[in-house]
Amino acid sequence: MTVITRLADFLVYLSFSIFLAVSFAIFFTHYRSGKNKTKKVPPGQMGIPWIGETIDFYKAQRKNRLFEDFVEPRIQKYGKTFKTRLMGSPTVVVNGAEANKFFLSNEFKLVISSWPTSSVQLMGKDSIMEKQGDAHRCLRGIVAASLNSTGLDALVPIICKTVEAHMEKYWHGHEKVSLFHLTKVLTFTIVLKCLFGIEVKPGMLETFERVLEGVFALPVNFPGSKFSSAKRAREEIKEMLRDVIRKNREEMENQIEDEGEGEGILLSRLVAALIRGEITEAEVIDNVVLLVFAAHDTTSFAIAMTFRMLGHHPNCYSTLLQEHDDVLRSKRPNEVLTYEDMNKMKYTWQVARESMRIFPPIFGSFRKAIDDIAYDGYTIPKGWKVLWTTYGTHYDEEYFHDPLAFNPGRFDEPVQPYAFLPFGGGPRLCAGYQLAKLNILIFVHYVVTRYDWSLISPEEPITIDPLPFPSQGMPIKISPKLA
Numbered sequence: 001m002t003v004i005t006r007l008a009d010f011l012v013y014l015s016f017s018i019f020l021a022v023s024f025a026i027f028f029t030h031y032r033s034g035k036n037k038t039k040k041v042p043p044g045q046m047g048i049p050w051i052g053e054t055i056d057f058y059k060a061q062r063k064n065r066l067f068e069d070f071v072e073p074r075i076q077k078y079g080k081t082f083k084t085r086l087m088g089s090p091t092v093v094v095n096g097a098e099a100n101k102f103f104l105s106n107e108f109k110l111v112i113s114s115w116p117t118s119s120v121q122l123m124g125k126d127s128i129m130e131k132q133g134d135a136h137r138c139l140r141g142i143v144a145a146s147l148n149s150t151g152l153d154a155l156v157p158i159i160c161k162t163v164e165a166h167m168e169k170y171w172h173g174h175e176k177v178s179l180f181h182l183t184k185v186l187t188f189t190i191v192l193k194c195l196f197g198i199e200v201k202p203g204m205l206e207t208f209e210r211v212l213e214g215v216f217a218l219p220v221n222f223p224g225s226k227f228s229s230a231k232r233a234r235e236e237i238k239e240m241l242r243d244v245i246r247k248n249r250e251e252m253e254n255q256i257e258d259e260g261e262g263e264g265i266l267l268s269r270l271v272a273a274l275i276r277g278e279i280t281e282a283e284v285i286d287n288v289v290l291l292v293f294a295a296h297d298t299t300s301f302a303i304a305m306t307f308r309m310l311g312h313h314p315n316c317y318s319t320l321l322q323e324h325d326d327v328l329r330s331k332r333p334n335e336v337l338t339y340e341d342m343n344k345m346k347y348t349w350q351v352a353r354e355s356m357r358i359f360p361p362i363f364g365s366f367r368k369a370i371d372d373i374a375y376d377g378y379t380i381p382k383g384w385k386v387l388w389t390t391y392g393t394h395y396d397e398e399y400f401h402d403p404l405a406f407n408p409g410r411f412d413e414p415v416q417p418y419a420f421l422p423f424g425g426g427p428r429l430c431a432g433y434q435l436a437k438l439n440i441l442i443f444v445h446y447v448v449t450r451y452d453w454s455l456i457s458p459e460e461p462i463t464i465d466p467l468p469f470p471s472q473g474m475p476i477k478i479s480p481k482l483a
């Protein structure tokens with residue numbers, strides 16, 4: 001056989017293979033789309049290819065009107081379950097207590113949490129938010145052991161001392177402070193120092209903030225982009241944490257025979273699990289980073305909104321003040337608060353919950369269908385995303401009478417499960433909600449018992465980037481109370 005004949009055979013063979021591959025691809029695409037056509041997917045608009053309705057979504061988000069400008073008009077048009085396309089993914093937005101219960105409690109069975117590529121790269125693929133099944137259970141167990149009532153009992157005096165030192169440094173001698181900026185500094189210190197035993201050094205908060213700025217940015221790593229700056233900041237944090245973890249490990253290994261596992265703070269528990277071989281060093285690092293982010297902007301926004309609502313509702317403020325004066329009277333001078341004191345702050349917690357109902361720190365979050373899901377008479381195809389929202393129930397008359405009115409007393413009565421969910425629900429319920437509660441109650445106690453205060457800009461707009469925040473940092477006027 002000549003070279004030419006061989007070449008001709010080869011070309012025939014190649015053409016035939018290409019023909020088969022193309023036919024198979026066409027058949028497969030038709031079969032799939034035919035299969036999808038038989039499924040009744042929820043109503044809604046998918047918008048233009050790939051981009052879908054992402055621009056409308058972002059525009060509404062920037063104005064902090066995601067619910068009013070994006071979700072609500074579509075609910076009016078299509079109902080509580082509707083489809084759209086966001087950031088390249090077909091997505092079904094679901095609203096209502098039943099939907100929240102269905103999707104949040106079926107985590108790992110029908111859906112898994114699904115974060116944008118940039119979030120995963122910056123938080124780390126080994127963080128709890130990316131873990132499923134047993135790996136998730138293992139990490140959650142470690143976090144929960146530090147943040148259950150025994151762990152928190154020990155944390156209360158430490159948090160009190162941290163708040164006192166913070167006020168001495170940043171409030172004392174000032175007539176005006178930026179409440180939101182300072183609570184960010186405080187919650188950052190509480191997480192780093194109280195949970196991880198890490199001293200906050202100058203510039204650290206700024207480095208963490210640079211990472212946060214890239215969490216929802218396009219994952220393009222060119223010089224000058226938000227994402228590449230965030231990646232560099234993430235590397236710095238990794239180096240810093242690696243040193244802290246290795247030092248901690250060395251200390252614990254040297255004491256391990258006499259003193260057993262850790263001293264109770266979260267980092268010690270993570271390092272103890274590392275020593276036992278249950279988790280890796282990368283997992284410790286990624287989870288410290290994740291916990292700092294999960295804790296700090298959310299809690300500071302919840303605190304800021306609690307003060308905003310107190311500023312707007314003087315009657316609620318008087319009731320709350322009475323509660324704290326009573327707690328103060330039950331203590332000796334300079335005696336710190338205890339975990340039991342938190343139970344005496346019932347009204348304060350109602351005020352904070354009502355503030356989080358109206359201003360939830362987290363809008364909702366994305367899940368991904370791991371199988372075709374039958375829901376509400378529709379099929380959500382495998383691979384599609386599902387977005388559950390806090391606003392979908394928080395602002396719904398069906399669950400909260402006169403939903404836009406601020407009424408902490410509504411929490412006198414139990415709320416329908418999965419209707420009030422600033423902390424999410426199901427297996428991924430916020431692992432730190434008890435700590436967030438302590439932070440809020442303790443901080444409110446110190447401010448209202450030590451200072452008279454008023455909002456400087458009561459109608460300050462709320463912006464989102466990527467989480468909500470008061471656009472002017474929430475300036476307040478303060479003056480120390482006379483003893």
Ligand code: HEM
Nearest residue numbers: 294295298299302361362365422423424428430431432436
């Ligand atoms: C007011 C403050 C806070 C709010 C509103 C909040 C809200 C939330 C929400 C809505 C989720 C669920 C996300 C989802 O379903 O995808 C979540 C998860 C989580 N939160 Fe919080 N959070 C707060 C404070 C904290 C604090 C103080 C910590 C820890 C120190 C923390 C640690 C976590 C962790 C580790 C998860 C992931 C749980 C998992 O995947 O199993 N959060 N949070």
